[in-house]
Amino acid sequence: MNRERAAALGREPHGSSDDPDLLDFSANANPAVPEGVERVYRAAFETARTYPPEPPAGFRAAAADYVGCDPESVIPTPGGLAAIRLAIGLAVGDGDSALLPAPSFGEYAREVRLQGGEPSFVDAERVLDADPSGHALAVVCTPNNPTGTGYDREALLGFAERCRAAGTVLLVDEAFLGFTDRESLAGTDGVVVARALTKLFGLPGIRTGFAVATGDLGAAMRGARRTWNLSAPALATGEYCLRQEYFVRETRERVRRERERMRAALGARYEVAPSEAPFLLLDAGDRDVDGVIERARDRGVAVRDARTFRGLDSHVRVAVRRPAENDRLLAALGVGGERGGADGGNENRGGDADV
Known part of the structure; x- marks a missing residue:
């Protein structure tokens, strides 16, 4: 950088x-x-007085069960964006091109530029039809932010195969996939999956996430990950949420x-x-x-x-x-009357709550 x-x-x-x-x-x-998450977070104070386990086996096991992969393929990160940075940092160098969807999450292009790469934008609706040849990295966000477009698993696997043939790393951002019934691409060769607790579990400030990668790419990500990169409360909260x-x-x-x-x-x-x-x-x-x-x-x-x-x-x-x-x-927005009720005015507050 x-x-x-x-x-x-x-x-x-x-x-x-x-x-x-x-x-x-x-x-x-x-x-x-999730109900009980505040209790888990508070109870982690005592464990925060010592260094977290390294590697954090409990968190990796919960994450692996959640997305359906081998625990050894899980790379814990402080949020999904940290997983994205780690993947891009290992895939993109000076002068490299990265195939990015647009409109989509703006941090992809920023991280590519930080590494000296050049974004090559393609319509997010047609990203899976793009040719990955000549690109060091391709990115898919599923469902895509901000359009909400979800991508068919078989089409994603086909694109992943073309990326492997082209020698292009495929980063699949699944930040919102947990809101769907679609299966994760975690564990697919040549693919880095990025996940976070931010969206589905309503905990953006705890900064808990993970990447999944296999083979040489997974080994490189595990080697590049900072030791103790998640706090004890983040690990405890993450492990709990991923099993809810x-x-x-x-x-x-x-x-x-x-x-x-x-x-x-x-x-x-x-x-x-x-x-x-x-x-x-x-x-x-x-x-x-x-x-x-x-x-x-x-x-x-x-x-x-x-x-x-x-x-x-x-x-x-x-x-x-x-x-x-x-x-x-x-x-x-001028399309409906406001409904009253005891729960109408305070639902933006934090704390434990059922859905």
């Missing part, structure tokens, strides 16, 4: 509002967390049901992209996007300005939260 290059690169814009007076639909983390199967099933069903309800309502006013993710991409058309964002804010709701994504110029992205919260969003 070059010092001058790193100094010249700015930060990528992201969702999330820290205004306590706003209900945040600009970030895509689950508003609920009921919470995952209930979350998937709630998100599916609410997403379709919201899409139907929002479709009366906006063009809404199909989605398999816990968010929806809205095309405001000829409406003033700044006005849409500000009117929502005036009604106590934060939405994501999606114009910061490459190729989007009239879009906002909204998360799928819980029913009463979603009613507030619909009302703020």
Whole structure:
């Protein structure tokens, strides 16, 4: 990583509002967390007084069970973005080209540029049809952020095979795959999978995630991983969450049901992209996007300005939260009345909660 290059690169814009007076639909983390997770986090204090186990076998076993791979293939990381950086850092060097989807998560291009590589963008809807030849790295985000596009497993495996034949590392970002019933590509030769607890388990601040890679690539990632790169509370919380199967099933069903309800309502006013993710991409058309964002804010709701994504110029992205919260969003965007109720005003608060 070059010092001058790193100094010249700015930060990528992201969702999330820290205004306590706003209900945040600009970030895509689950508003609920598994029951008991706070107890586990607090109980980890005693173990935090010593160095975490190295390697962290319990966490690796839970992650392997969760995605269906060998525990030896799991590389623990402090969040999904750390897994992405580790993969890109090992795959991309000065002058290398990386095949990236657009619109998609802006950090891919930033990390490629940090390594001296050059992004080569392809339409996210057609990324699996692209030719990986000549690229050091190809990236697929499934479901894609911000469009919500999910990719067929067989098509992904076919693309992975073409990447292997071309000598191209394939990075598959599965940050939102846990909201679907689709099977992970974890353990596929030549593929690095990146996962995190940020989205599905509603814990972005704990910074827990992992990569999965096999063969020489997996060995390189394990060798490059910093010792003790996850704290004891992060490991304990992660291991606990990854085994909460009921919470995952209930979350998937709630998100599916609410997403379709919201899409139907929002479709009366906006063009809404199909989605398999816990968010929806809205095309405001000829409406003033700044006005849409500000009117929502005036009604106590934060939405994501999606114009910061490459190729989007009239879009906002909204998360799928819980029913009463979603009613507030619909009302703020002018497509529904706000439903009252004891749970309507405080669902943006943290803490243990059932889905």
